[in-house]
Amino acid sequence: MCRLQCVRINARLTFPEVVETIMSEWKRKIPFQVDIAGVIDIMGSSLYSRYDTPIRELLQNAHDAIMRRRRGDLQFQGKIVVRQDANAGTLSFTDDGVGLTPEDAENYLGTVGLGITGLIKRGTPPPSQQSGSADNGDLIGQFGVGLFSAFMLADRLVVESRNEAAESGVRWEAGPGTEIDLSNIERSQAGTTVTLILKSEYRFLAENSEAVETAIRDHADFLLIPIFLNDSDVRVNVIHAAWFDAQQDPESTELAIEEYFDETPLDVIPIRIENPVSISGALYVSPQRVPGFSDLPTVMVTVRRMVISRKLQGILPVWATFLRGCIELHDCSPTASREDLVRNRAFENVCEVLEQILFEHFDRLAETDPQRMESIVNWHRYSLAGAAIENERLRQILKQSYRFPTSHGPLTIQEILEKSEADPLFEDDVDRVVWYNPDRRQERWINSLFASHSAPCVSTFRSFEESLLAQCLADDFDAGIESDLRLATPTAPNFSAMILGVQDLEDAAPEWIQFLESSQARVLLGSFRADQPVMAFLNERHELAKSFEELKQRGEIPTGFQRLIDTHFADAPTSQNEIILNRNHPMISRALSQKPGTPLSCVVRLIVANALNSAGGTTTKEARQQQQDDLDWIAECLWGRDS
Known part of the structure; x- marks a missing residue:
């Protein structure tokens, strides 16, 4: 239909000629069409996420007007006054800046995407704005959409100005x-007043001074120009904070952080660099512990002192979840909504430089003030340990500051490595052997076994700590040092001979393995101290699986959780608990010389069960019944002898 309407049909043309005329190529130029009401609706519903965004936009417009006036008068200070009129339902913003000419108002106020500040930054200012000279870096505006954001709140806007x-x-x-x-109007003072005739749902902004004051502080707390509300003599915005000083005083910065963020920092990291990127401000170690390893770190970010976000993510390294603070990023660009930063190469440069600054700071702190560094590591232990698993540079820092509980007391990772040199009598293919125990129930027992040894046993009661140790050993391998991380259990290489002093370790005979089946443990024979009949060692995953199995049999695990549990243990099967029967113990030696099933062998089975229970193992229902049967059988035998 559209093409038929564009072609005048000549009745004398044949049908093929008509078709050829219709199908011929055509082109034309048309202008872009802008639906102003649609643009305003987009700003209100999609571009900005906060209702108070127009307050920020109008404040930065006023700020830029004052900064432009300062170019022609270096002594000029300027101020911004926000006024509420509850009766009229208006909110106004007045500045004593450079002001507008009638030509400026006509050409730029009604043009979406074309702002005076943006023209100045691009080097093509209008004639009325060319006075003076200054670095355009002191101007905030850029996109030419700020004024239109006011339609989020207002039915009508009134701008009164004089250049x-x-x-x-x-x-x-x-x-x-x-x-x-x-x-045209008569106006005695240079500057601009923007008045919002508020929509009914936003009239509270004309009545509630606290809401407006909060919005000013949220967005413009650090602007260098004072902002006053309702002609008060007390400015609303802070204007200056110690962390913006060219030469920061550590004590002043710490006090400013404590007052502004309402928490006492564990450590302060002042930042001021110009190359390769411009970053100023301060970060601090928060006393607030963050849960888990997945929370992204957040920080307050300003661009030309306008707050872009109080909780910007992605600027700090993912391991720094415990850091807070405020940084000014002069080289970064805000998005059109000014609620985030453009994630471009400049942003990536800032991220890289910040991480390097943090590494250097904590490296220096570990060397010059190790106690403070250890306090930080202890306070944010789990976050740092979890993050260090994936970050080698962070692991190098933690080696000096992260202490594990060990059989020799708390030791740093570096101290553990230094004390774990391999014994050449037992090891000929590794330089270090690091023993570890992941089960808290065995801590005292395992520590007693290592008490007389130069090598410590490391307690890794959280799975990520075992991974952290393994990664540290892998780092040493890359440096030419071969190390091995071994579980403190009898079947680990050289554990029995070197740590336990057990000789001739071997699996028990099949009949004894079957007889002790209710223990659900691997049964070994060995020769060691004559006063100890049995040694028992738990496998944490085996005990966990056993507990889950009992809950399953009682029907106490929801189906969804059971699937997760089954998948977990299918991907990483459990090993057994382990027991060693001592050939040197008289009773064990006598029992082993007989076939299982005698009263003496039942005593051995009870001793094995007691050793596992003493180590913290759980007893199954079947094992408890077996123990009762053994006691009954022993009692019958003793009764018969007495009679």
């Missing part, structure tokens, strides 16, 4: 449609 070089002012008024009213 400092003009004799009279200009009035610009618009609603959400496409018509703009423009007229």
Whole structure:
């Protein structure tokens, strides 16, 4: 239909000629069409996520106007006044900046995407804005959409302004449609007033001073120009914080952080660099513990002192979940909504430089103030350990500061490695052997076994600590040092001979393995101290699986959880607990000389069960019944002898 309407049909043409005419190529130029009401609706519903965003936009417009006036008058200070009128339902923003000419108002206020500040930054300012000279880095605006954001809150906008070089002012008024009213006015002072005639749902902004004050502080707390509310003599914004000083005083910065963020920092990291990127401000180690390893670190970020976000993510390394603070990023660009930063190469450079600064700071702290560094590591132990598994540079720092509980007391990773040199009498293919125990129930027992040995046994009661140790040993391998991480259990290479002093370790005979089946343990024979009949060693995963199995039999595990449990143990099967029967013990030796099933062998089975229980093992229902049967059988035999 569209093509038929574009072609005038000549009745004298044949049908093929008509078709050829219709199918011929055509082109034309059309202008972009802008639906102003649609643009305003997009700003309100999609571009900005906060209702107070227009307050930020109008404050930064006022800020830029004052900064432009300062270019022609270096002594000029300027101020911004926000006024509420509950009766009229208005909220206004007044600055004493450079102001607008009628031509400025006509050409730029009603043009979406074309702002005076943006033109100045691009080096093509309008004639009325060319006075003075300054670094354009002191200007905030960029996109030419700030004024239109006010339609989120207002049915109508009124702008009254006078350029400092003009004799009279200009009035610009618009609603959400496409018509703009423009007229001249008498205005004695240079500067601009933007008045919002608020929508009914936002009239509280004309009545509630606390809501407006909060919005000012949230967005403009650090702007260098003072902001006043309702002609108060007390400014709303802080303007300056010690962490923005060119030469930060550590004590002043710490006090400023404590006051502003309402928490006492464990450590302060002042930052001021210009190359390769410009970063200023301060980070600090928060006393607030964060849960787990997956929380992303957040920090307050300003660009030209305007707050972009108080909880910006992605700027700090993922391991720094415990850091907070405020940093000024002069080289980064805010998004059009000014609620985030553009994730471009400049942003990536800042991320890389910040991580390097943090590594260097904690390296230096570990060397110059090890006690403070250890305190930080202890306070944020799990976050740091979990993150260090994936970060070699962080592991190098933690080697000096992260202490594990061991059989020799708390030791740093480096101290553990130094004390774990391999015994050349037992080891000929590794330089280090690090023993570890992951089961808290065996801690005292395992520690007693290592008490007389130079090598410590490391307690790794959380699975990520075992992984951290393994990664540290892998780092040493890359440096040419071969190390082995071994579980403190009889079947681990050289554990029995070197640590336990057990000789001739071997699996028990099949009949004894079957007889002690209710223990659910691997049964070994060995020769060691004559006063100890049995040694028992638990396998943590085996005990966990056994506990889950009992819950399953009682029907106490939901189906969904049971599937997760089954998958977990299928991917990593459990090993057994282990017991060693001592050939040197008289009773064990006598029992082993007989076939299982005698009263003496039943005593051995009870001793094995007791050793496992003493080590912290759980007893199954079947094992408890077996123990009762053994006691009954022994009692019968003793009764018969007495009779």
